[in-house]
Amino acid sequence: MDKLRIGIYGATGSVGLEAIESLVNHPWFEIAHLYASERSAGKTYKNACSLDTSSLPENISEMIVEPMNMDKIPEDIDVAFFALSEDIAKEYELKYAHKFAKRLPVITTSSALRMQEKVPLIITEVNADEHLKLAEDYRKEFNSKGAPFPQCNCTTVPFAFALKPLLETVGVEVAFMSSYQSISGSGAKALKKWEEERLNEKGLPKPFQYKSIVKDPEVVYEGNVRPIGVKDSKDEEGKVILETLKILGKYKEGSIIPASFTVDCMCNRVPTFRGHYEHIRVKPVKPCSTEDVIEIYKDFNKRCKALYGDLPSSPEEHLIILDRQPQTRFDVTLGDGMSIVLGEIEVKNGWIKLRALSDNLKKGAAKGSIQLIEYLYKIGFI
Amino acid sequence: MDKLRIGIYGATGSVGLEAIESLVNHPWFEIAHLYASERSAGKTYKNACSLDTSSLPENISEMIVEPMNMDKIPEDIDVAFFALSEDIAKEYELKYAHKFAKRLPVITTSSALRMQEKVPLIITEVNADEHLKLAEDYRKEFNSKGAPFPQCNCTTVPFAFALKPLLETVGVEVAFMSSYQSISGSGAKALKKWEEERLNEKGLPKPFQYKSIVKDPEVVYEGNVRPIGVKDSKDEEGKVILETLKILGKYKEGSIIPASFTVDCMCNRVPTFRGHYEHIRVKPVKPCSTEDVIEIYKDFNKRCKALYGDLPSSPEEHLIILDRQPQTRFDVTLGDGMSIVLGEIEVKNGWIKLRALSDNLKKGAAKGSIQLIEYLYKIGFI
Structure with a gap:
């Protein structure tokens, strides 16, 4: 061949x-x-x-x-x-x-x-x-x-992936996400900048001790929770929202009708090297239990394996469901960075909550x- | 005297x-x-x-x-x-x-x-x-x-502070929070451990390259998004939820009747030194606009200044409302760590969203x- x-x-x-x-x-x-x-x-x-x-x-x-x-x-x-x-x-x-x-x-x-x-x-x-x-x-x-x-x-990947199995089973009325995005998501120059900051840092990255508001803070990755953009995250968040709805949309007469649930996200950069970590909350249309949701994800993973498991770049498990919380440094390379890692799945107050982790440089790229x-x-x- | x-x-x-x-x-x-x-x-x-x-x-x-x-x-x-x-x-x-x-x-x-x-x-x-x-x-x-x-x-402080002015004006039906907690929140031993990790780290904190799931990951702060507890954050989250409802509760016949809205949080530790950063989402009882919410916080700050402004440890502004996103390293020392810093306040899809930052070693301690x-x-x- x-x-x-x-x-x-x-x-x-x-x-x-x-x-x-x-x-x-x-x-x-x-x-x-x-x-x-x-x-x-x-x-x-x-x-x-x-x-x-x-x-x-x-x-x-x-x-x-x-x-x-x-x-x-x-x-x-x-x-x-x-x-x-x-x-x-x-x-x-x-x-x-x-x-x-x-x-x-x-x-x-x-x-x-x-x-x-x-x-x-x-x-x-x-x-x-x-x-x-x-x-x-x-x-x-x-x-x-x-x-x-x-x-x-790359930030859309774990979010849309986690939503899809829910959308086609219990339905999604509202979906919220908060991201803990790694610095590699900002590219090689950002990693270089972060490395320089670390070389110049003496000891732990303590606060800068400003006594009045800095109007336009310079870009600092080390020891900082910062926006994805220069002063806010609106551009990134807007992209993730539109992409998520398009990805989960349905084909009709020559175009994709975006999914119609309420979706919003708040995105931030944190000092991690690789892996986008997300808190996801979903209000399902139909009531469900924690066990239902875990079963839904397990079923979806089985279907992924049946349909896509033989692709050379596919991981052994498309969705990995941990019985502990995912951690960026320990879990991002599972499935050679092609698995979506979920953990602490729970249904509470009628909302599904879970954490998702995905490799922004592999599955997300x-x-x-x-x-x-x-x-x-x-x-x-x- | x-x-x-x-x-x-x-x-x-x-x-x-x-x-x-x-x-x-x-x-x-x-x-x-x-x-x-x-x-x-x-x-x-x-x-x-x-x-x-x-x-x-x-x-x-x-x-x-x-x-x-x-x-x-x-x-x-x-x-x-x-x-x-x-x-x-x-x-x-x-x-x-x-x-x-x-x-x-x-x-x-x-x-x-x-x-x-x-x-x-x-x-x-x-x-x-x-x-x-x-x-x-x-x-x-x-x-x-x-x-x-x-x-x-210390994680309850910015959350309860941000909720209070809303509760007494537009009302709170649901409140969600995701935390980006600093390592100092875990105490002096954790800071020492983090410092040692950093001294042993060569270059940037890349993933550990695990190919199969680590059952009980050791504690690693550097380059990691990790739970507040050993394997999950449930204990911390439970505390924050109960404390928030008690703090916002009303006195009645010898006890405090906890506030009765739905509240939940997802807490994580990130590699920052000092300052707890939070994503907060609130579904208000009464519809309101972004401008309304900013006005509510400004009013509350005025009231704080009138009632508590003369206390020696009070900051000049109890609530600081930024026109950009808060950043841990730049903003945590504002008001000598006694101000609650809010930013990117927005009302969207009928939900109030905002970011809050508070000094876990000063206002929170x-x-x-x-x-x-x-x-x-x-x-x-x-």
Whole structure:
């Protein structure tokens, strides 16, 4: 069987590296081309990439990076993976993603396309079936062999995943979420900044001892609970809300009708390296018990295993239900970062409450998208 | 005017030191005695206390620590401040607090007495008026000149404070809270443990790379979102819920009828040094707008200033309303740790949402209790 050939655009950034790592020794796919800016072009990948590439096998780390000329779609790739850094992603995706998608499936990891009407927004186990109908329409409308497949926000992943099994059983009237997001969710520059702060810190990160309000606090990650944006979290929260409702929506006549329950979230960054931790509260439509909810999640996990368990990037357990509280540092790598970890599930005062943890750099990023390509390939969509 | 004389029990622990710091150069109070275990007795305070006492003036750091013989109530103190460490607090408070309280006002900072029926539970600005009725009953019943005054859990403080102004205006039907609690809330030993973890950490605190579930994770603070208890947060959450309803309850015929709205919280520890940060959601009984809620808090702050603004430990603003999100490291010391800092207040989907930050080592601990003694002194209760 010939392997599916994947071209990675923006290969030298952190998302590019994660995509590459997810494709090392892949049984179904191979990396056809690594594209990056002119500055990197012509160099070996390990020389062009400023991140830690030591885990890559030689046949990949020695690949020559090619210049990213997106006006020309390569003939010899089956899937394009746009792993563009946030500063150029919006411009490039709006300009090129649909052009590519009219020829072949395009994965994008940034936000530009997510809320477009004709574009599916898929977390494989949560809504691949429903949203693929949009992708089929796309193919018909544009007489295309492709379709665009944006990856949703990494904060949306555990929330939408935890809501889906409830939505289709006990129903959801209201869903609230509070996030404890890791600094890697803010990218490689933020991690670098955090590392510098830690090097300059003497002892424990005590308060700064301000006696009057600082109008515009500088960005400080260490020892701080801070907003996702510069002064608040509204942009992130708005994205998570809209994406969640779209992901859990139903296909109808060429578009997705968003789910119609009340949803809101409050997002914060905390000094953890990796893993987005969430407090989730759901008011179900039908009354249920703690045992019911645990059973619902166990059933959903069984269904995930039956439908998606054979995908190379799928974990052994799609949902892990702990009998203790999840902890970021101990549990984020379970299932090689592809499991959603739930804990302290309880029904109280008529509300379901639980904690969810997901790896923002794997399930919530490139590897989550690779898993989707695997599914598309398995069902013959690619 | 003679100063009120305060005896501090458990003076060499972290709460003891905070009580002492709150009393340095106090215009109304003076430290009469410092009591601690046999091990410390006879030493100067600075030699007996293993914490950083360098900020204390010489007349205090050179005070001789006396042995803690609680079977005898000293004649020459007006108030007893029990700052006992958690490991002995329960036993000692249950054994001695009421005995002392039948002679003089007793402050306690641990949890043993908080939920006792005849014991008031006061956050000065929130409920001093209502709960003092219990203290008056106590005096009558025991023909006492005292009464016990436990300090509530530090996590309860910003939550109950944020709820009070809403409860008495728009009403509260449901209140939810998610906490981002600092490590100092877990005491001096936890801070020491965290410091050691940081010294052993090379670079950023990456995940531990477990591939299967760890049944009983060891305690790790660095780079982790972890429970307040060993494996979950239920004990802490239970305390916060009961205390909040008691604090916001109404006096009726010798006891406090707890407030009757639905309240729940989810508590977690994050790697911050000092300051408990909370996401609060309230479903009000009466519809209201964001502007209404901001106005309600501004009014409440004005009332606090009128009633409690002249207490030496009161901040200039009891409630600080930011036009940005609070941040632990920048905002926790506002009002010398005695202000409750609110931000990103919004009414959405019929729910009030906001973020609250409070200093768990000042307003949420010894200095909060000193402020209460000041109030009792001012109104002539002491």
